[in-house]
Amino acid sequence: MKQMIKPWRHVFKLDPDREISDEALARVCMSGTDAVMVGGSSGVTFENTVELLARIRQYDIPCVLEISELEAAVPGFDLYMIPMVLNTGSIDWLIGKHQQAIEQYGFLIPWELLVPEGYIVLNPNSTVGKLTEAKTNLSAASAAAYAQTADRLMSLPIVYVEYSGTFGDMNLVSAVRQELRGAQLFYGGGITNLQTAREAAAAADTIVVGNIIYDHLEEALLTVQAVK
Numbered sequence: 001m002k003q004m005i006k007p008w009r010h011v012f013k014l015d016p017d018r019e020i021s022d023e024a025l026a027r028v029c030m031s032g033t034d035a036v037m038v039g040g041s042s043g044v045t046f047e048n049t050v051e052l053l054a055r056i057r058q059y060d061i062p063c064v065l066e067i068s069e070l071e072a073a074v075p076g077f078d079l080y081m082i083p084m085v086l087n088t089g090s091i092d093w094l095i096g097k098h099q100q101a102i103e104q105y106g107f108l109i110p111w112e113l114l115v116p117e118g119y120i121v122l123n124p125n126s127t128v129g130k131l132t133e134a135k136t137n138l139s140a141a142s143a144a145a146y147a148q149t150a151d152r153l154m155s156l157p158i159v160y161v162e163y164s165g166t167f168g169d170m171n172l173v174s175a176v177r178q179e180l181r182g183a184q185l186f187y188g189g190g191i192t193n194l195q196t197a198r199e200a201a202a203a204a205d206t207i208v209v210g211n212i213i214y215d216h217l218e219e220a221l222l223t224v225q226a227v228k
């Protein structure tokens, strides 16, 4: 499954808890993006996830689910991305919820479709930052050390620098990337136009574009050009 993700340079992230018209969804799915990731930090349910998956499946685009709610683990996605928050203040978000899920549902898990992601959450005001009590006040060197931990000690295939809602420090992102040997670097947060998409695409392997889809679709679609 790592082979499937490797060539991805651009990903749109859709939130099942937010409305998107059929026309907007069609434009997102046919934008030339490499994949659609379904996920969100709140209000994600089995029902709204199934509904969104069914709508995306009309298009020929890889569709992956980022699991934040066990109840919303819907079958039928191409892959399942499993966040492990490296700089959380609570062990639950690093490994606790994962252990509980496996104890309860291990027999149902399609292991070959799971891709763990080492998250470094850096916006303290984001929903994910608050929820996971992330220690966001990190220097570039500290963030890079988390990334090395994920890459070298844990062998995670993805490190995800997450600034959700705000555009991050690209020097930090570059410092993180420099330390990675095997892991692919995802960057997400505050990409709102072609310029920010280009900056992020220069620093990371893969850029993730979320919110702006709902606020300014035209600008969101332009971000695909940053990786072409």
Ligand code: 1GP
Pocket (backbone or CB within 6 Å): 013, 162, 163, 164, 165, 166, 187, 188, 189, 190, 191, 208, 209, 210, 211, 212
């Ligand atoms: C959120 O990293 C993604 O998980 C994208 O962030 O919504 O700020 O684009 P934005």
